[in-house]
Amino acid sequence: MAFYLASKEVWRNKGRYFLFSLVIALITTLVLFTAALAEGLASANREYLSKLDAQLIVFQKNVDLSANASQIGESLLTSIKRIEGVETVGAIGLSSATIVFSSSQQSQQDVSLIGVEPGKPGLPPVLSGRSLKTTRAREVIIDQRIAKKFEIKPGDNLTIKTVQGTDEKFFVLKVVGITNGGQQYLFRPSIFVPYRTWDEIRSQPTPSIIKPDLIFNIVAVKISAGQDASEVASRIQSGVKDIEVTDIATAIRALPGYTAQQSTLNTQQIFTLLIGVLVIGGFFQIQMLQKIPQIGVLKAIGVSNTIVAIATVLQIVLVTTFGVVLGSAVTFMLAALIPSTVPIIFNGSLVAIATTALLLIGPLGGLVTVRLAVSVEPLIALGLSS
Amino acid sequence: MQPVLIAESVSKIYSNNGSSVRAVDNVSLDVKAGEFVALVGPSGSGKTTMLAVLASLLRPTLGHVQIDGHDLNNMNETERVRFRREKIGFTFQNNNLLPYLTVQENVEMMLKLNQKLDKEGRERARQLLIWLGLEDRLNSLPNRLSGGQKQRVAIARSLIHNPSLVLADEPTANLDSERAYQVVKVFSDLIHEQNKAGIMVTHDLRLCIYVDKVIQMRDGKIEQVLTTRQEIDDFIACA
Numbered sequence: 134m135a136f137y138l139a140s141k142e143v144w145r146n147k148g149r150y151f152l153f154s155l156v157i158a159l160i161t162t163l164v165l166f167t168a169a170l171a172e173g174l175a176s177a178n179r180e181y182l183s184k185l186d187a188q189l190i191v192f193q194k195n196v197d198l199s200a201n202a203s204q205i206g207e208s209l210l211t212s213i214k215r216i217e218g219v220e221t222v223g224a225i226g227l228s229s230a231t232i233v234f235s236s237s238q239q240s241q242q243d244v245s246l247i248g249v250e251p252g253k254p255g256l257p258p259v260l261s262g263r264s265l266k267t268t269r270a271r272e273v274i275i276d277q278r279i280a281k282k283f284e285i286k287p288g289d290n291l292t293i294k295t296v297q298g299t300d301e302k303f304f305v306l307k308v309v310g311i312t313n314g315g316q317q318y319l320f321r322p323s324i325f326v327p328y329r330t331w332d333e334i335r336s337q338p339t340p341s342i343i344k345p346d347l348i349f350n351i352v353a354v355k356i357s358a359g360q361d362a363s364e365v366a367s368r369i370q371s372g373v374k375d376i377e378v379t380d381i382a383t384a385i386r387a388l389p390g391y392t393a394q395q396s397t398l399n400t401q402q403i404f405t406l407l408i409g410v411l412v413i414g415g416f417f418q419i420q421m422l423q424k425i426p427q428i429g430v431l432k433a434i435g436v437s438n439t440i441v442a443i444a445t446v447l448q449i450v451l452v453t454t455f456g457v458v459l460g461s462a463v464t465f466m467l468a469a470l471i472p473s474t475v476p477i478i479f480n481g482s483l484v485a486i487a488t489t490a491l492l493l494i495g496p497l498g499g500l501v502t503v504r505l506a507v508s509v510e511p512l513i514a515l516g517l518s519s
Numbered sequence: 520m521q522p523v524l525i526a527e528s529v530s531k532i533y534s535n536n537g538s539s540v541r542a543v544d545n546v547s548l549d550v551k552a553g554e555f556v557a558l559v560g561p562s563g564s565g566k567t568t569m570l571a572v573l574a575s576l577l578r579p580t581l582g583h584v585q586i587d588g589h590d591l592n593n594m595n596e597t598e599r600v601r602f603r604r605e606k607i608g609f610t611f612q613n614n615n616l617l618p619y620l621t622v623q624e625n626v627e628m629m630l631k632l633n634q635k636l637d638k639e640g641r642e643r644a645r646q647l648l649i650w651l652g653l654e655d656r657l658n659s660l661p662n663r664l665s666g667g668q669k670q671r672v673a674i675a676r677s678l679i680h681n682p683s684l685v686l687a688d689e690p691t692a693n694l695d696s697e698r699a700y701q702v703v704k705v706f707s708d709l710i711h712e713q714n715k716a717g718i719m720v721t722h723d724l725r726l727c728i729y730v731d732k733v734i735q736m737r738d739g740k741i742e743q744v745l746t747t748r749q750e751i752d753d754f755i756a757c758a
Binding site: 134137138141142144145146426427430431432433434435436437438511512514515516 | 567570571574576577597600601602603604605607609611612613615617618619620624629631632660676688
């Protein structure tokens with residue numbers, strides 16, 4: 134009976150309910166786009182770190198987990214390696230560079246230039262070509278996105294531009310391998326070079342000179358199987374001076390602007406959902422106020438409060454579900470038209486969470502309406518009130 | 520013949536800020552099957568409150584109401600809702616019909632509500648509507664009907680589920696005289712034909728030509744009960 138009443142009313146007033154579904158569809162589109170943008174921006178910032186084949190990251194002490202500020206000498210690597218529970222470590226140097234394809238400004242590509250140790254944590258797996266083999270070779274592994282965009286393949290040469298002192302320096306590197314496309318760091322695609330090569334070609338205030346103790350930014354630590362990451366972290370922390378050890382998640386949260394950006398976008402999503410609750414609640418409340426005499430008659434002729442409440446919830450669910458489905462469809466169609474430069478990623482679990490939240494805001498917004506519907510007295514049908 | 524409806528010494532007292540108002544004061548009445556009764560009186564005489572008590576929409580402060588042998592005082596809210604659904608048919612002054620159901624669906628709703636809607640029930644609803652002159656309106660929504668047509672649909676709805684008691688609250692209040700007479704005549708004919716007990720609250724005394732008994736109320740009390748045709752006709756003539 135409840136479904137009969139709810140569906141008949143929606144169907145016979147389809148224009149009105151469709152318009153309202155459009156409002157819900159717009160809210161859905163906004164929430165999904167914000168979620169996709171948050172995921173896209175987060176991913177562009179953290180991708181490299183989140184895919185590291187390591188469980189811990191070592192920073193210099195007192196740099197607030199800033200990878201750029203952190204400086205760790207080569208000599209510390211040995212100390213970290215000796216700690217019980219550490220399987221292997223990989224030094225990682227982080228800086229930026231520009232790939233130059235011609236003299237034209239349009240064919241340059243800013244990248245994260247990452248120095249890694251061949252065969253150690255920090256070097257991502259390659260999809261084609263081969264991995265880095267030596268620590269000094271002028272070789273590079275590039276992100277699949279760059280390879281696709283500029284049609285680069287293993288065996289090609291790349292020209293890298295960095296700034297050393299006040300001069301722009303150009304270095305030619307041979308592409309030996311291509312890694313998967315998910316290796317962005319600080320919103321730039323990454324290229325990987327051997328750590329000694331990195332130290333020579335990276336941007337730095339003074340031209341590179343041969344140093345006795347090579348300086349990196351961070352160290353990726355892979356722990357032995359069966360070891361507890363937090364215990365190993367404590368051992369490293371207490372066994373090695375002037376360092377700070379964190380897990381990957383903490384290191385990601387410490388990325389420049391990451392937390393502020395994510396909390397801003399999450400707040401925006403929450404406010405959009407709250408607005409959704411208010412809009413849906415308001416619409417159904419006005420609808421219900423108009424229907425009070427009808428509800429009174431229904432109750433007078435013997436329709437129970439349960440049927441009235443279920444019919445009200447069903448209507449809200451029907452309209453909300455239609456709006457969310459419509460909004461999701463529109464979002465995915467629009468997403469296909471948006472240029473690839475816009476960082477949006479529709480992560481399955483995030484979309485599921487967002488759509489579930491959107492489906493729940495209908496009944497949540499309609500709670501007051503259901504309460505009103507249940508409280509209507511059948512005496513209203515006779516123009517009386519208790 | 521045992522009355523379908525028996526109301527014994529019914530009072531409804533409202534309390535407000537320490538003072539009390541007797542909307543219905545010690546009223547007793549009965550209605551038999553096939554009897555159509557008019558409850559008349561000026562505004563504030565307590566006739567609608569009495570109707571609400573008889574319809575199990577209000578609990579009396581004092582007294583008892585029995586319908587078909589069931590004492591309404593012994594029922595909880597859930598039982599009262601079910602009792603209304605099964606045993607009582609209603610026609611109201613306004614907002615009678617659900618605007619999103621067609622004429623036929625509005626009538627069938629009482630059968631659906633009582634889980635009695637089948638092929639035979641649908642046909643019965645159709646025939647009743649045809650009998651009421653609504654053959655070409657079966658699939659119309661209420662907003663396409665005139666006031667008189669709406670009330671005829673409401674009458675059909677009040678009778679389709681075979682209730683013991685049919686109650687009508689000012690069913691002609693929004694109709695012109697000609698349509699008011701038509702509607703009440705139809706109501707009266709159906710109540711007599713289907714052997715139901717019927718009560719109609721009205722302020723229009725001329726409509727009493729179609730009823731079998733007139734109960735006149737004033738200040739919550741029964742002022743007079745007219746039971747013969749002559750008494751009723753004289754009452755209408757005086758009015």
